Amino acid sequence: MDVAAFRRCVGKCYVSPAFRDFESLRFQRLSLSSSLSPDPTGNRGLKFPGQSHERRLSFFRPIMATGESISSRSSDPAGETKQIINGKQKNIVWHDCSITKSDRQELINQKGCVIWITGLSGSGKSSLACALSRALHNRGKLSYVLDGDNVRHGLNSDLSFKAEDRAENIRRVGEVAKLFADAGIICIASLISPYRRERAACRALLPEGDFIEVFMDVPLHVCEARDPKGLYKRARAGKIKGFTGVDDPYEPPLNCEVCICFSAHIQLLFQSHT
Numbered sequence: 001m002d003v004a005a006f007r008r009c010v011g012k013c014y015v016s017p018a019f020r021d022f023e024s025l026r027f028q029r030l031s032l033s034s035s036l037s038p039d040p041t042g043n044r045g046l047k048f049p050g051q052s053h054e055r056r057l058s059f060f061r062p063i064m065a066t067g068e069s070i071s072s073r074s075s076d077p078a079g080e081t082k083q084i085i086n087g088k089q090k091n092i093v094w095h096d097c098s099i100t101k102s103d104r105q106e107l108i109n110q111k112g113c114v115i116w117i118t119g120l121s122g123s124g125k126s127s128l129a130c131a132l133s134r135a136l137h138n139r140g141k142l143s144y145v146l147d148g149d150n151v152r153h154g155l156n157s158d159l160s161f162k163a164e165d166r167a168e169n170i171r172r173v174g175e176v177a178k179l180f181a182d183a184g185i186i187c188i189a190s191l192i193s194p195y196r197r198e199r200a201a202c203r204a205l206l207p208e209g210d211f212i213e214v215f216m217d218v219p220l221h222v223c224e225a226r227d228p229k230g231l232y233k234r235a236r237a238g239k240i241k242g243f244t245g246v247d248d249p250y251e252p253p254l255n256c257e258v259c260i261c262f263s264a265h266i267q268l269l270f271q272s273h274t
């Protein structure tokens, strides 16, 4: 999905010039990586002509530890499986699969990516995520919405709203979104994600150009006036502690790809259509 298609889906919005610049590079790179040489049997990625043994061995990729970081290499001259240290993990070895991301993308004729929607509670993240997913669906593109509220019902039900839990919430959603993108799916993550550092870490998980950060630039007083769940009211009454925008911080993006700016006119249009 390119930024022009995104704009068609969501209507009028501001697009950061930085994004336009690397978009063209990204598509140049894409056309190179997608020029796979066809397999005469038609089974892309399954046949290993001539070098089946070597090719198979290369799937088993030992991973080396360097302090806290991880690096991997395609062959291990000693033929040994190395231990890795990834945070608390030990003795973990990466296993490659012969079916790759490009195979999957080719199969479903689309490019996996992450569209990360950030903004205050009530700024319209979930509405935009669902409208975008619907618009993509109508165009025959497979997408999946990871909504903060929903993910907190299951995968992240153990997390609270204190800073370290929010950070962990964002980290997990970032990792899951990366898996969806790797599957070839357009993953739309919509969560407050109030911290720049954690959003940047999610961006760093993906190849350049595959993480599209969308900022719902809606003033606090507008979000508060909407208050569809009555949460701002409860936060102002002191019944919810650490509510984003009230007594917890929100760090707006400095250089996002897309910024959806609040407009009273669009708000009226929205209200007359819902």
Ligand SMILES: Nc1ncnc2c1ncn2[C@@H]1O[C@H](COP(=O)(O)OS(=O)(=O)O)[C@@H](OP(=O)(O)O)[C@H]1O
Pocket: 120, 121, 122, 125, 126, 147, 148, 149, 152, 161, 165, 166, 167, 169, 170, 190, 191, 192, 193, 194, 229, 231, 240, 241, 242, 243, 244, 248
């Ligand atoms: N203290 C506090 N602060 C902010 N939001 C709160 C809080 N408590 C509950 N909620 C509800 O949880 C939704 C936000 O969850 P997120 O996972 O998106 O938050 S975060 O990214 O971890 O900050 C958020 O959903 P949205 O309104 O859709 O943003 C709220 O409904």
Ligand SMILES: Nc1ncnc2c1ncn2[C@@H]1O[C@H](COP(=O)(O)OP(=O)(O)O)[C@@H](O)[C@H]1O
Pocket: 119, 120, 121, 122, 123, 124, 125, 126, 127, 128, 226, 228, 266, 267, 268, 270, 271, 274
């Ligand atoms: N562009 C918009 N203009 C006016 N109201 C909107 C707009 N987008 C969403 N809303 C309304 O604002 C409220 C919050 O939207 P929602 O998508 O749930 O936000 P968030 O997921 O950021 O909390 C809802 O009542 C929704 O109908």
